[in-house]
Amino acid sequence: GQQLNQxxxxxxxxxxEDVSMNCTSSSIFNTWLWYKQDPGEGxxxxxxxxxxxxxxxxxxxxxxxxxxxxxxxxxxxxxxxxDVGIYFCAGQRTSYDKVIFGPGxxxxxxx
Amino acid sequence: xxxxxQHPSWVICKSxxxxxxxxxxxxxxxxxxxxxxxFPKQSLMLMATSNEGSxxxxxxxxxKDKFLINHASLTLSTLTVTSAHPEDSSFYICGxxxxxxxxxxFGPGTRLTVL
Numbered sequence: 379g380q381q382l383n384q385x386x387x388x389x390x391x392x393x394x395e396d397v398s399m400n401c402t403s404s405s406i407f408n409t410w411l412w413y414k415q416d417p418g419e420g421x422x423x424x425x426x427x428x429x430x431x432x433x434x435x436x437x438x439x440x441x442x443x444x445x446x447x448x449x450x451x452x453x454x455x456x457x458x459x460x461d462v463g464i465y466f467c468a469g470q471r472t473s474y475d476k477v478i479f480g481p482g483x484x485x486x487x488x489x
Numbered sequence: 490x491x492x493x494x495q496h497p498s499w500v501i502c503k504s505x506x507x508x509x510x511x512x513x514x515x516x517x518x519x520x521x522x523x524x525x526x527x528f529p530k531q532s533l534m535l536m537a538t539s540n541e542g543s544x545x546x547x548x549x550x551x552x553k554d555k556f557l558i559n560h561a562s563l564t565l566s567t568l569t570v571t572s573a574h575p576e577d578s579s580f581y582i583c584g585x586x587x588x589x590x591x592x593x594x595f596g597p598g599t600r601l602t603v604l
Contacts, residue, residue: 408591409591409592411592411593413595418580418598418600419597419598420493420495420582420595420596420597420598421533421582421595422595423592423593423594423595426591426592428591466532466533468593470591470593473586473589473590473591474521474586474590475590476523476535476538477523477535477584477593478535479525479532479533479534480532481531481532482532
């Protein structure tokens with residue numbers, strides 16, 4: 379079945395540093411989604427990507443849809459303590475289809 | 490983005506009882522909703538796709554007779570965990586497609602603890 383991999387699994391960074399995480403897939407997706415989940419809450423959509431090569435920003439966050447359609451990355455610039463959480467990539471093949479989640483990257487920010 | 494609510498936010502029940510969890514889309518209509526389960530320190534795993542007016546589609550390994558899904562209207566889907574056991578304790582999250590169907594928005598989750 380479809381499987382997503384995320385790296386790194388976890389990261390500890392100093393406040394103010396930039397962060398980069400990526401997601402790879404064994405199959406092609408037509409939509410890539412990035413979510414953040416805080417403890418005890420549902421995932422919150424950060425960025426949605428719809429075209430191969432697309433680069434999209436949302437404040438300090440930037441994400442790209444890989445050319446092969448099998449990968450995506452998320453960058454966070456100038457990290458702050460509230461960036462702490464679990465970041466999930468997710469892929470979708472077609473509109474209204476199910477969304478497949480990666481295993482997540484746990485981010486800790488040291489003040 | 491779309492607003493999705495879930496009720497209850499948490500529930501504790503005795504083994505053998507049934508628990509119903511509601512998922513509502515508050516500001517849009519959803520012919521399809523998705524139910525996920527998340528165990529501690531793990532990712533979201535899709536359990537089933539809820540379809541308004543027809544039967545739900547279950548993922549491989551998910552017992553349809555144990556996890557009953559009813560999508561009674563365009564804004565409400567319910568998941569009933571029947572004869573709950575401690576191993577059913579988990580965080581249950583519903584998701585709804587956004588406009589155009591190429592995003593998905595999630596509810597705040599329901600924490601189920603079965604004693």
